[in-house]
Amino acid sequence: MYKYDEYDQTIVDSRVAEFRDQVARRIAGEITEDQFKPLRLMNGLYLQLHAYMLRVAVPYGTLSGKQMRTLGHIARKYDRGYGHFTTRQNIQYNWIKLEEAPDILAELAAVEMHAIQTSGNCIRNISSDQYAGAAADEIEDPRPWAELLRQWSSFHPEFSYLPRKFKIAVIASDEDRAAIQLHDIGLQIRHNDAGELGFRVYVGGGMGRTPMIAPVIRDFLPAADFVSYMEACLRVYNRYGRRDNIYKARIKILVHEIGAAEYARQVEEEWAHVKTLGLDPPPGEFERIAAHFAPPAFETGLSDEIDRSDPDFALWLDSNTHAHKQPGYAIAVISLKPIGGIPGDASAEQIELMADLAERYSFDELRVTHAQNIVLPHVKKADLYALWKALDDAGLGTANLDLISDIIACPGLDYCSLANARSIPIAQKIAKRFENMDRQRDLGELKLKISGCINACGHHHAGHIGILGVDRKGEENYQLLFGGSGAEDASLAKIAGPGFNEDGIVDAVEKAVETYRTLREDGERFVDTYRRVGMQPFKEAIYG
Amino acid sequence: MAELLRYRDDETHEEPAVTLDAFLGQTNATAVRLEPDEDARALIPHLDRLGLIEVAFPKFRDGRGYSAARILREAGYTGELRAQGDVLIDQIAYMRRCGFDSFAPEKAISREAADKAVGFYPEVYQKAADGRSPVWALRHG
Numbered sequence: 001m002y003k004y005d006e007y008d009q010t011i012v013d014s015r016v017a018e019f020r021d022q023v024a025r026r027i028a029g030e031i032t033e034d035q036f037k038p039l040r041l042m043n044g045l046y047l048q049l050h051a052y053m054l055r056v057a058v059p060y061g062t063l064s065g066k067q068m069r070t071l072g073h074i075a076r077k078y079d080r081g082y083g084h085f086t087t088r089q090n091i092q093y094n095w096i097k098l099e100e101a102p103d104i105l106a107e108l109a110a111v112e113m114h115a116i117q118t119s120g121n122c123i124r125n126i127s128s129d130q131y132a133g134a135a136a137d138e139i140e141d142p143r144p145w146a147e148l149l150r151q152w153s154s155f156h157p158e159f160s161y162l163p164r165k166f167k168i169a170v171i172a173s174d175e176d177r178a179a180i181q182l183h184d185i186g187l188q189i190r191h192n193d194a195g196e197l198g199f200r201v202y203v204g205g206g207m208g209r210t211p212m213i214a215p216v217i218r219d220f221l222p223a224a225d226f227v228s229y230m231e232a233c234l235r236v237y238n239r240y241g242r243r244d245n246i247y248k249a250r251i252k253i254l255v256h257e258i259g260a261a262e263y264a265r266q267v268e269e270e271w272a273h274v275k276t277l278g279l280d281p282p283p284g285e286f287e288r289i290a291a292h293f294a295p296p297a298f299e300t301g302l303s304d305e306i307d308r309s310d311p312d313f314a315l316w317l318d319s320n321t322h323a324h325k326q327p328g329y330a331i332a333v334i335s336l337k338p339i340g341g342i343p344g345d346a347s348a349e350q351i352e353l354m355a356d357l358a359e360r361y362s363f364d365e366l367r368v369t370h371a372q373n374i375v376l377p378h379v380k381k382a383d384l385y386a387l388w389k390a391l392d393d394a395g396l397g398t399a400n401l402d403l404i405s406d407i408i409a410c411p412g413l414d415y416c417s418l419a420n421a422r423s424i425p426i427a428q429k430i431a432k433r434f435e436n437m438d439r440q441r442d443l444g445e446l447k448l449k450i451s452g453c454i455n456a457c458g459h460h461h462a463g464h465i466g467i468l469g470v471d472r473k474g475e476e477n478y479q480l481l482f483g484g485s486g487a488e489d490a491s492l493a494k495i496a497g498p499g500f501n502e503d504g505i506v507d508a509v510e511k512a513v514e515t516y517r518t519l520r521e522d523g524e525r526f527v528d529t530y531r532r533v534g535m536q537p538f539k540e541a542i543y544g
Numbered sequence: 545m546a547e548l549l550r551y552r553d554d555e556t557h558e559e560p561a562v563t564l565d566a567f568l569g570q571t572n573a574t575a576v577r578l579e580p581d582e583d584a585r586a587l588i589p590h591l592d593r594l595g596l597i598e599v600a601f602p603k604f605r606d607g608r609g610y611s612a613a614r615i616l617r618e619a620g621y622t623g624e625l626r627a628q629g630d631v632l633i634d635q636i637a638y639m640r641r642c643g644f645d646s647f648a649p650e651k652a653i654s655r656e657a658a659d660k661a662v663g664f665y666p667e668v669y670q671k672a673a674d675g676r677s678p679v680w681a682l683r684h685g
Contacts, residue, residue, distance in 0.1 A: 007667050007679035018664040022634065038605065039634055121605070151669045151680070157641035158614055158672065161607025227670075238611050243580075277618060279671050281680040288683065 001064055001365060002147050002292045004112045011154070012109045015116055019043050020102035027099060042160070044092075044118030045101055049417050052096040055118040056108060060128035060146040060170070061089030061368040061375075065359040068366055070111045072351035078104055083351060085336060085344040087408060087459060088167070089127050089368040090118060094415050116154055121162045123153035123234070127169040129177045130369040133293060134331050134377040136323045140197075142172040142189055144290040145226065148281065152227050159234045163241035164249035166234070167206075178370060179486035181205045181214045182462060184251045185233060192220045199226065203233060203263065204255030207456035211492045212252040215260035217267065223286075225271070228279045232271035236263065295326075296363035296378055302328025306381050313388050315437070316399035321384065330381050332362075334374040334391055335398040335406060339431045342424050343409045344372030353394050361387050370486075371408055371447075373401065403440040404448055404513070405431040408459050412452030412469065413476070419452035421469025421476035426450055429506045434513075443513060446526045447485075462486035464527040465512065466493040467505060478505035482512065482538060483530045494535060497543055508542045515541040549647040549658055550624075551640070557596035557624055577628075584612035591621045598648070601629035610642045617643035617673035637662045643673035 004012070019039075026036040040046075044055035056071070063071075071091055075083045078100055079093040086092055096104070108114055117124055126146045133141040149168060153159070159166070169178045172189035180186025186202035199221045205214030221229050240258075242248045255263045304327060308314040322331040334354060336344050346354070354374055358366045361383045362376035369375060379387055391397040400406045407430065410416065412423030427450055434440055449463030453470070460466030466481035477499040484493030500508050513526070515538050520529045530538065548556065561577035562570075564586060575596035578584060587597065597616060599609040613625055626646040627639050636647065636658050647653065670678050677685075 005683070007682065010667050011665065011669065011679075014665045014667075018661075021660075021664075035632060121607075154669050155638075155665065156670060157638040158610045159607075160638055161605055161610065161635075163607075235611055239608055243606055243608075273618070277671065281678075282684055284684050285680040 001062060002059075002143075002289065008151075009109075009112070012112070012114050012116070015043070015114060016102060016105045016109050019105055023098060023102050038120060038161075040101075041120035042117055042122060043101070043105070044115035045096070045098075046119060047417070048094065048415055050415070051094065052098055052101065053092055053094050053415070054096045054101060054104060054115060055086070055090050055092040056113060056115050057118045057125045058090050058113075058368050059150050060126055060132065060143050061130050061370075062132075062143060063358075063366045063368065064111075065355040065364045065366070067111045067113055068355035068358065069352055070107060070113070072348040072355065074104055074107060075351060076348040082345055082347045084342075084411065085346065085368050085372050085374070087370050087372060087410075087457065088118075088125055089130070089370055090125055091368070094411070119165075120160075121164050121166075122160045123156060123162075123166045123168065126150050126153070127167070127178055127183075127370060129171045129173065130367040130375050131177060131322060131331055131377065132172070132367075133295065134324050134329075135173060136325045137175055138171075138173040138325075139189060139191065140172050141290075141293050142170045144286060144293050145187070145189065146170045147289050147292075148227065148286060149230065152230065156234075159238055162234070162238055163243050164246070164251075166237075166251065168230075174488060176486075176488040176490070179459075179462060179490070181490040182207055182211075182459075182486055183214065185230070186214055190220070196222065198222045201229070201233075204252040204260065205490075206250050206252040207459060207461045208250065209247055209454040209456070210250075210253065211456065211461040212256060213490050213492065214252070215255065217255075217260055217264040224280060224283070225275065227281060228275045228277070229267070229271050231279055232267045232274045235270055235274070236266045240266075296365075298326045298329060298378070299380070300327075302380060302382065304328060304381060306384060310385070312392075312399075313385055315441075316388050316392075316397060317384060319399045319403065319441070320401045324378070326378075328381055330379050330384060332376045332379045332384065332387060333369070333401050334376065334396050335400055336373050336396075337400055337406050337431070338395055338398045339400075339405055339435050340428050341431075343407050343427050346374075350394055350396060353390070354396070357387060357390055371406065373406070399437065400440060402445045402447065404434050404443055404446040405440060407431065407448045407450060408463075409450040410452050410458035412450075412458075416452065416457075418455055419469070420454075420471035421452045421478065423450045423452040423458055423469060426467060426469070426478065426502065426505060429502070430509055433506050433510060443517070444525055446513070448509070449484075459486060460484070461492050462490070463493055464525070464530070465509060467509075468495075470499065472499065476502060478502070480505065480508050480512070480542070482535065483527060485527060496535065496539055511541045512538050547652055548626075549649070549653055549655060551645045552624060554624075559595070561596060561598040578609075578612055580606050580608040584615045585619075587616065587621075588619045591616070591619060591623075594621065594623050596624045596626060597621065598626045598628050599644070601627055601631055604630040604632050604635060610638065613639070613642040613644050614673045633657055633661050637665060641668070641672040641674045641676070
């Protein structure tokens with residue numbers, strides 16, 4: 001894992017001091033709420049329906065046990081005893097007092113964490129593959145590149161008042177677990193025909209009210225030009241992205257309006273100039289960062305055998321573990337989606353337990369996934385049973401990874417000031433309806449995603465089944481969508497037809513799922529069947 | 545207009561800034577004002593005769609002027625580069641990094657407060673137009 005040096009620590013400590021000063025000026029009335037807003041936003045502090053919400057950055061989703069324990073401590077001391085893991089691999093707290101926010105930032109800085117640029121119209125937390133450094137299918141660990149971007153983008157003087165927020169994701173495998181084609185910039189590390197390392201660059205994807213899949217604007221960007229090319233991409237956007245309409249201000253609109261080829265041409269022209277400025281750190285800086293991500297001291301010669309005699313454990317093993325690159329090890333996923341629970345929420349006690357288990361079983365590392373679960377990336381197969389027992393005792397052993405109850409949901413109208421409808425109760429009702437785990441397993445991989453407004457924080461456009469909550473004449477109304485994907489087969493979900501009320505949407509989901517069960521062919525997932533047969537049979541089942 | 549905040553040793557430029565169109569249409573103006581939607585690169589052939597470039601910030605949220613400033617400094621402009629308009633204290637540090645060395649905020653900012661705001665960050669992560677060495681350069685000095 002990356003460790004701060006004196007420079008990193010100084011910068012994060014500086015932020016705490018600056019923000020303490022800004023909060024003091026706000027409380028003293030020296031600055032107005034309008035002037036304070038962009039400042040607090042750049043520190044991840046939102047004014048929500050009931051209180052301030054603080055979003056803490058978890059760069060590329062990676063945490064140590066000590067950092068995780070601090071997150072639990074903050075939940076207990078400053079919130080109401082829980083935290084909410086987000087689709088940006090971050091954590092947010094919903095019941096924060098403004099005057100305590102600087103103290104929280106100081107507690108975070110003490111464990112090399114911060115809330116820098118977790119909101120505002122700037123470059124947000126860099127996300128990555130939650131299995132980075134462990135997955136059998138990656139060509140190298142993408143996180144050193146993500147850390148290089150974290151440093152480059154932190155307090156970037158030119159790109160802190162962009163037309164709109166800006167999200168970048170980096171992966172290093174063909175299987176896309178980070179939804180890179182739905183990011184402002186998506187980067188896939190790859191080799192060219194000559195065997196050199198570089199990036200495929202996607203620009204202009206996104207969700208929100210105008211969802212778009214990002215086109216490739218550069219098929220191979222040499223690693224040595226990484227930072228300067230990002231600078232050129234952002235400068236073209238900062239200069240020419242629309243500022244006349246907040247709903248048309250994301251880079252996807254610029255790329256769409258001028259075309260990917262023209263955007264790429266402008267970037268190349270800008271880059272030819274920017275490259276002369278010496279903005280790219282030397283290879284030694286990348287090597288310094290990469291050394292922090294060296295693989296842990298894996299034991300060799302371990303057996304891959306696992307005792308499956310406990311049937312409940314075997315079910316968890318089959319659904320919640322993933323292949324590791326090192327023989328004798330597995331990647332274990334902790335579901336934060338207990339049936340009837342709030343997707344992504346964890347209590348202070350659960351957070352602390354996960355910190356303990358990471359120290360004991362996973363070389364002191366955890367990951368947050370964009371699907372709002374937690375990963376222990378390096379678990380010895382021989383330890384999986386003991387790990388599962390400990391998780392199960394704490395209500396963290398739900399064996400539902402990628403099943404219909406592993407729902408992504410935004411906070412919705414229960415918390416969010418932008419929402420039109422509640423998301424959490426819909427997620428809870430759907431999970432309850434499909435409570436029977438045999439039924440869920442029979443349905444197989446089914447990604448269900450719920451947003452409580454058109455901003456799409458719950459990724460409904462990318463759901464095999466998506467649900468969008470809207471306000472219809474003062475009533476919460478839920479639209480149903482099918483056929484989205486945030487993976488390497490990225491696609492945007494389509495609306496089936498008129499919306500439903502709270503109970504109607506649960507019935508409609510069930511009818512759609514039963515239609516799939518009737519129509520599916522061998523090995524087809526819900527989304528595969530939908531793609532083969534189209535919308536019509538589903539529509540007939542739901543509205544017929 | 546509130547008092548000018550300057551980080552230059554030379555005399556304040558006296559000539560009023562003209563619009564970009566007016567500047568490009570006449571040969572003797574030495575001060576120009578750039579609106580957010582105007583291309584800073586249009587000035588590059590004329591930098592030698594410019595003593596003041598004023599970049600307008602009608603709304604603090606509109607960050608195009610930051611790119612304009614860097615483009616002008618990267619092209620070798622050494623005259624006064626002024627940020628005018630809805631310029632807030634917490635933006636001064638970023639603006640200084642992008643090459644602004646003069647500020648005409650609509651609401652006055654004291655020199656003391658500006659210096660304090662700029663002073664919060666002894667280290668920076670990236671190269672910009674202010675000549676400061678980023679930490680990656682210090683690490684491998």
